[in-house]
Amino acid sequence: MPDNDLSSALQTALQTAQRKQTPLNLAGGGSKAFYGRLRSGQTLDINAHRGVVNYAPEELVITVRSGTPLARIEALLADRQQMLPFEPPHFGTTASIGGTIACGLSGPARPYRGAVRDHLLGCRIINGKGEQLKFGGEVMKNVAGYDVSRLMVGAQGTLGLLLEVSIKVLPMPKQNLTLCLEQNEDEALQTFSRLANQPLPLSAASHYQGVSYLRLSGSEAGVAAASAAIGGEELDNAAHFWQQECEQKHDFYANQEQPLWRLSLPPASAPLALPEQYLSWGGAQRWLRGDHDAALLRQLAQQHGGHAELFRGDSREADNLPPLKPGLFKLHQQVKHAFDPQGILNPGRLYQKI
C-alpha cells in the first residue's frame, strides 16, 4: 500500500460523525482487535494513513503516520542499528504503530528499557470534536503544557484518533545473550530481584516450567562480564525465544480458546497460589490461563499491590479491566468528556461506561 496523508479526510469523517453523533470504531491493522472490550460503532479505517514523516537517527527520533505498519518501522530502524525500546508485540502481520500506541502494550524489555508511554515524545490527534491538535514534539525534553501525548497511550482510541506519533528510539545493543537457570518459581523471583538490584545489563527476565531465562544486552565486554557473574547455560536461538514470548506463541499460550489473564504486580511479589503461570518482566507480569473467578483474581492481585486483567477471553461484554475506585472513575469520565464530549470515539472499548 502506498504512503498517504489522509489527515484531512479523517478529520472530515470525524466532523461528520460528531455532527450526526455517530459512534465510531477506529480501526488500524486489526491485529489487536481481540484486546479490550467489544468494538461497536461505524468503522473508520485508518490503515491507509501511512508513511514516515521524519526519521533522524542521530536525534534518536522517528515520526510516522499512525497507519504505518509496525514491521516496516522496525525494519527501517534496524537498517540504522536502532530499535523501538519497548519491544512491542505485533500480534499479527498487520500491526500498525497507531494501534501499538493506543493499546500501550510493551514487550519483554519493558522493566529495563521502559514502556510505550516512556518513549512517546509527541503526537498529532483529532479529538472527538473533530479538531486537529498537536502536542509534544520531536525533542527529548518538553514540559510546555500538559502531557497530552502520553495520555493517548493505552486509551484505546477513546480520547482521540492518532494521526502522527513521534517516538524516541535507541541504538540496538551490540550483543545479546540469554542465560538459563534451573529454578523453581520462588528461586526465580528472588534471583530476578537480586539481579535487578545490581548494575547489570539485564534486558529481559522470565520463568516458565522450572527454568529462568535472563537476557543480557549491551557491549560485548559488558555482556561477557555479566554472564560470567551470573552463570547458567547459554540459550541457543535466543532471539526466537524472546520473539515467541513477546508474540505469545510459546506452548503456554497455545490454546487460544482459553481465557488468558494478566496479573500486573510489584515484581518481587511472592509466588501466587494459582495454577501454572508464565512469569515475565522479572516477575512483574504473571500470565494465567483458563477459567477463573474474576473477583478472586482481582482481589489477590490487589493484595499484592497490583491488578488483574482479562487479556484474551470471550466474556467481552463485561469490563476486562478491574473496576476503578469511584473518585478515579469519575475523573476518567471527566477526562473522556474533555476530549470527546459526545462520546463518539470507540465508546465502551476501554470500559463499558467510557
Add this chain to the structure above:
Amino acid sequence: MSQLESTAQPLSDAERARFLTALGAILAGESLLHDAEELRPYECDGLSAYRTLPLAVALPATLEQLQATLKICHQMQIPVVARGAGTGLSGGALPHSEGLLLSLAKFNQILEIDQANLSARVQPGVRNLAISEAVAHLDLYYAPDPSSQIACSIGGNVAENSGGVHCLKYGLTLHNVMEVNIVTIEGELITLGGASLDSPGYDLLAAIVGSEGLLGIIVEVRVKLIPKPATIQVLLAAFNQLNDAGSAVAAIIAAGIIPAGLELMDKLSLQAAEDFVHAGYPTDAAAILLCELDGAEAEVGQQVEEVRQLLQMHGANEVRLARDEQERQQFWKGRKAAFPAVGRLAPDYYCMDGTIPRSRLSEVLEKMAQLSEQYQLPVANVFHAGDGNLHPLILYDANNDGELEKAEQFGGDILELCVAVGGTITGEHGVGIEKINQMCVQFNNLELLQFHALKAAFDPSGLLNPGKAVPTLHRCAEFGAMHVHHGELPFPDLPRF
C-alpha cells in the same frame, strides 16, 4: 513584565476574616501565617523578579488537615497555590494575591523503602537528594538530578517534571515516578499509577507529572530506584569551534553510545566557571564538552576509547579523562556552578530553558549572537547537549532603566526561535508565569482550549494555581496584538513546522 490575571475578586475584610477563622479551626497557630511579616518569605520562588504576598500561608502537617484546608478553599472559592521547596525557576509557586499559599514543607517523611521492588514511597516535601542519601547504603539511588537537588523537593519535581544532567540515559521525573497520590480541590484523595509497572485505565499519572500544581495537590510519591553504576568515567574535550563540539555530540549518539551525561559550555560560561571554582577548564577554548559514561567496568572502558576517538576526529584539540573520583567531581563542579559563576559577570542574569533538535544548534547559536548584538546584552550558553536542552543566560543590570524588560524580550525571542526550529519553550523549568506568553506561540487556540478542558476535568472551579502554565485565549490575543509587528511573525525566514 507579564502580569498575573486575577481570576478571583478581592475578598472583603469580613470574608477574609471568615476564611482565616475557618482555617484557624483546622491549623494550629504556627501552621497558619497571615501577617505581612510572616508572609514575606513566601512572596516568590526561584524566579525572584516576580513577587506577590498571598492572603495567607497554610502549612498543614497531616493529610486530614490538608484535605480540610482544600475543602474550605473550594467552598469559599479561594485560589490555592502549592509550594514545595520554592526553588522553581519559572514562578510556578508565585503566590496569588487573593489566594492561599499551601506549603508542603511539613510533609517531609520517607515512608517506605522497598529494596526488593526497587521503589520508595515518600512525602512531597522530601528533598530530591535526601532520597538518594537514604538508599545509598543499598547501592541504589533516585536518578533525576536537577542542579538544585540539595534543596528542591520531590513534590516540586513531580509538578515540574524536572530533569537534570542525566536525562538522556535515565529519563525525566516522568520516567522515574510510579505512583502519585493527589488531593483534588474538593479534598478527595486519588491514587494515580501504582506499585506495579502499569495501571488500568488512562495514564493520568502522565497528566499530573509536569502539571505545575494546576490539576491536584501532590501528597505522596512512589519513586523508582536504580542500582548505582559500577563504574563512572568523565571525559573533558576542548574545541576551537563551537560547531565542532556540536558535531562531536551527534557523532557520539550516531555511534550508538548513550552517555549518562553530555554537557556543552560556551566560552563565556566556561571562563566564568573556571574563574569561580577553578575546575581546571582550558580557558582558551571556544567550547568544552563533558561526556560521562557509566556502566559495567569492561563496557565503560571500551566506550571511553570509542568516544575519545570520536572527539578527536571531530576537532577536539584536547581530550582529558578524569583520573580519579576527585578529578571527576572537579570537572562537574564547574558545570554545576555555571549559573552562579555567570551570575558574577553581571548584577543580574535571566536563565532560559528552550529545547531544540540538536542538528539546529549552530543555527540557533548564530541567531542568538545576532540577538545579543541587537539587544546589547551578553549571553552565556550552557547546554544539555545530549537531549538538546539549551540554557542561555542573559546578563543584565536591573538597576538600569528598562534593562529587565529588554532582557525579558530577548529571552522571549530566544524561546520563539526554539519553537521556530521545531523545539519547545521549556525543557525542564516549566512555564509558570515566566513563559506564559510564549505558550501562545507554541500552541494554537484549539490546543490551548484542550488544555483548559483537561484542567476542568480535574479542577472544574479553576482554583488551583490560576493564571499559570496555560494562558487564556484573551491573554494570547493581547500578546499577539502586542507582538506581531507589521503583520509578521518573528523569524519569518524560518520554515514553520
